[in-house]
Amino acid sequence: MPEPYSQRQIAHALLKARGIARLVELRDAGVTAATVxxxxxxxxxxxxxxxLYQLSDAPLDANHSLAEAAKRVSKGVVCLVSALAFHGLTDQFPRQVWLAIGRKDWPPKPDNLPIRVVRFTEHLLTEDVETHVVEGVSVRVFSVAKTIADCFRYRNKIGLSVAIEGLQEALRQRKATAGEIARQAERGGVSTVIRPYLEALTANG
Known part of the structure; x- marks a missing residue:
């Protein structure tokens, strides 16, 4: 049966190139749901x-769950604890993917991947977003400085100690300057909250 075989070849090529693919992407490439x-x-x-599909022998990145979340929620941006972990600023390994979406965006349907949705205003959702490729998937993640400011904004959700740890590590690893963090804190309306910690951590350096 040459047709199913050729469809399998197409599916393999597509999944190898994109890492993770939606069924609609496979269908658009000529692969039927029955073949999948x-x-x-x-x-x-x-x-x-x-x-949502992936080749069974595909190498899994440490940030696999972020790639999966990006495929499920194309407008989402990795934020808070998940962004801290991605940037190497916390020892915590989030059991759920923290994802920022717009005020009016539809949240993802519950599935195997636990996603914790946080709603951002439009200007805070689109500012300082970086794009990284994980397993062939483009994953949108907030920058280090933006992530730190957001952690202080949502300290009641993630815990103040987590926000402080992220700030300490960002400065210690020199992944963001005090000035960059202060500017993001100002834009996010948490400059008065974060200032004492910034001053204490930079007083001797």
Whole structure:
């Protein structure tokens, strides 16, 4: 049966190039849902979530869950504890992906991947966003300075100690300057909250 075989070749090429693909992307490339189901049954692909697939032998990045979340919520931006972990600013390993979305955006449907949604205003959602490639997937993550300011804004959700740890590590590892963090804190309306910690941590340096 040459047709299913050629569809499998297309699916393999697409998944190898993109890392993770939606069923609609595979369909657009000419691969039927039936072929994908057979590939899943035969162990060639893994179904990560509803309509989300990856090659079963694909190497998994430490940030795999971020790539999966980015595919599920294309407008989302990795934030707070997940962004701290991505930037290497915390020893915590989040059990859920913290994702910023707009005030009116639809939240993702519950599935295998636990996503914690935080709603941002439009200007705070689009500012200082970096794009990183994880497993072939473009993942949007807030910058270090923006992440620190956001952690202080949402300290009641993640804990003040986590925000302070992130600030300490950002300065210690020189991944952001005190000035950059102060500017983001000003834009996020938390400059008075973060100032005492910034002053204490930079007093001797």
């Amino acid at each position: 189901s057979r590939m899943e049954r035969d162990g060639e692909v893994l179904r990560l979530a509803r309509g």
